[in-house]
Amino acid sequence: MNILLLSLQENIDTIGLKYLHYNLLANGYQSHILYLPTLKHGDTAQLNNIREFIEEIDPGVIGISLMSNEYDSACYLTESLKKMGISIPIVWGGIHPTVEPKSCVDYADYICIGEGDNTILDIASALSDNRGIKDINNLCYMEEGWLRRNQLYPLIDDLDSIPIADNVPKNSFILLKRTISPLTKKIFRKFSRWSGSSYNIVTSRGCPFNCTFCANNFISSLHGARRIRRRSIENVIQELERAVRDNPEIKIINLQDSSFLIGRSEYAVEFCEAYKKRVGIPFVVRSIPVYVTPEIIECLKNAGMAWITIGLQSGSDRVCKEIYKRESYQADFLRAATIIKDYNLAAFYDVILDNPFETEEDMLQTAKALIRTPKPFYVQFMSLWLFCGTELFERAKIECPEKIKDWRGFNYHYPRKTDINKIVRIAAYSHKKIAKKAISLYQSKPGSLECKAFLYAVSLLSAFIFEPVSYFRILKLSFRGSLIKTLMRISTYFRVGMIHYINQFVGNASK
Numbered sequence: 001m002n003i004l005l006l007s008l009q010e011n012i013d014t015i016g017l018k019y020l021h022y023n024l025l026a027n028g029y030q031s032h033i034l035y036l037p038t039l040k041h042g043d044t045a046q047l048n049n050i051r052e053f054i055e056e057i058d059p060g061v062i063g064i065s066l067m068s069n070e071y072d073s074a075c076y077l078t079e080s081l082k083k084m085g086i087s088i089p090i091v092w093g094g095i096h097p098t099v100e101p102k103s104c105v106d107y108a109d110y111i112c113i114g115e116g117d118n119t120i121l122d123i124a125s126a127l128s129d130n131r132g133i134k135d136i137n138n139l140c141y142m143e144e145g146w147l148r149r150n151q152l153y154p155l156i157d158d159l160d161s162i163p164i165a166d167n168v169p170k171n172s173f174i175l176l177k178r179t180i181s182p183l184t185k186k187i188f189r190k191f192s193r194w195s196g197s198s199y200n201i202v203t204s205r206g207c208p209f210n211c212t213f214c215a216n217n218f219i220s221s222l223h224g225a226r227r228i229r230r231r232s233i234e235n236v237i238q239e240l241e242r243a244v245r246d247n248p249e250i251k252i253i254n255l256q257d258s259s260f261l262i263g264r265s266e267y268a269v270e271f272c273e274a275y276k277k278r279v280g281i282p283f284v285v286r287s288i289p290v291y292v293t294p295e296i297i298e299c300l301k302n303a304g305m306a307w308i309t310i311g312l313q314s315g316s317d318r319v320c321k322e323i324y325k326r327e328s329y330q331a332d333f334l335r336a337a338t339i340i341k342d343y344n345l346a347a348f349y350d351v352i353l354d355n356p357f358e359t360e361e362d363m364l365q366t367a368k369a370l371i372r373t374p375k376p377f378y379v380q381f382m383s384l385w386l387f388c389g390t391e392l393f394e395r396a397k398i399e400c401p402e403k404i405k406d407w408r409g410f411n412y413h414y415p416r417k418t419d420i421n422k423i424v425r426i427a428a429y430s431h432k433k434i435a436k437k438a439i440s441l442y443q444s445k446p447g448s449l450e451c452k453a454f455l456y457a458v459s460l461l462s463a464f465i466f467e468p469v470s471y472f473r474i475l476k477l478s479f480r481g482s483l484i485k486t487l488m489r490i491s492t493y494f495r496v497g498m499i500h501y502i503n504q505f506v507g508n509a510s511k
Helices: 016-026 044-057 068-083 095-099 117-128 185-191 215-223 233-246 265-278 294-303 317-323 330-342 360-372 391-399 419-429 432-444 449-478 483-503
Strands: 002-007 030-035 061-065 090-093 110-112 139-143 146-149 172-176 179-182 198-201 252-255 283-287 305-313 346-353 378-383
Touching: 002 016, 002 044, 002 117, 016 030, 016 061, 016 117, 030 044, 044 068, 044 172, 044 179, 061 068, 061 117, 068 090, 068 095, 090 095, 095 110, 095 215, 172 185, 198 233, 233 265, 265 294, 294 305, 294 330, 305 330, 305 360, 317 360, 330 346, 330 360, 346 360, 346 419, 346 449, 360 419, 360 432, 378 419, 378 449, 419 432, 419 449, 432 449, 449 483
Parallel strands: 002 030, 002 061, 030 172, 061 090, 090 110, 198 252, 252 283, 283 305, 305 346, 346 378
Antiparallel strands: 110 139, 139 146, 172 179
């Protein structure tokens, strides 16, 4: 049985799709991955090449993994393939089909809800035996005008049972403009976000938090459980040893867990001991402020942690408590940020803007929190995305339906160009006196020419001086203060950072 999995991401740093691919391979199925980062709507030559590739592979099923920002491409590709005579069942899976299957069933033949590890094996087994797939767990589809949802598999507890994937997957291919080529290490480095120098890994699934804006909230509600499932330390270390051994170009490990520090502190301590002894290259950790302690941070730094990411989200305790239902507040964030500063670690902080439920005072609280945050640090500002199915989305449907953004064409990485958003950004990178002056002017003379001129001038200074300097200082911290190592690696970071930097001036300015 041949199976084809398609990725529509602009970069090819996939994780979930690779695990499905290797699960199929480990169970004797001929799985293939086709990456489509250069897919362009309306390009007939591309479509013909994709059709010819599909006919050559002759798969029994096509799986497409997508998030909301890939929805349009998934619709375009699925419709195009069917118009070209491809009658193979097409199954969509991923975050967007899970939270909003109704928007998908008009295009895909089947939708996979939630974890697809067991479902994809069931599909492959059924098709190999010439059996139908309609009764397979986790699938959703239209039948006689009704949306039928099959029962869900229980969550997978033994994550070690999922096969380890290679950095550059075997049996993988990529669309290069108008030709399809086997995915080589050279091509992988070109399309990988950090030129192939970063290795992405997930060591756990689930989140005990109940943040109303997060898709994890919806996924947890499907199973009525908010718990963390972890891979064993030995299983994780074995994957990392293999990745570093087979890919000497890897310079940093990216632990992509929502919060690596949730749970027993002993896990982190044991991980650090094994990691330092058997892997030993710098790594990135994500966490929630309440789990950051001096003891754990010291342990992680000694093991090689170079970057840590935590979320402020909002500097307003009211927003965190009443709107986001996030049990992490401004004081927790500032305490964590101070610990991170004390250990001279590179810090990456998340902040959510464009929240229709925030007041002007709430937003200024975020700016004031960033003024108080020890510098240097880097901030990822995101525009609030009201994910279908989340608690906050349901609230917005009632209270402010006009604020619900269409995922088609909207990129949450680029917030709106409002005065209040400019102030928050200024607070993150400018000197305290300048940031406080911006807040004072905004409060005393909102909308005035003097206020707008000041914000415009400082925003330019921030964009061309304060932010690049801050980014350089952060990079230097990530290399333990080594100027030579920073200069040697800055070109890798510059390419990615420059794309994001330029796009922020365009972004969703008119949305």
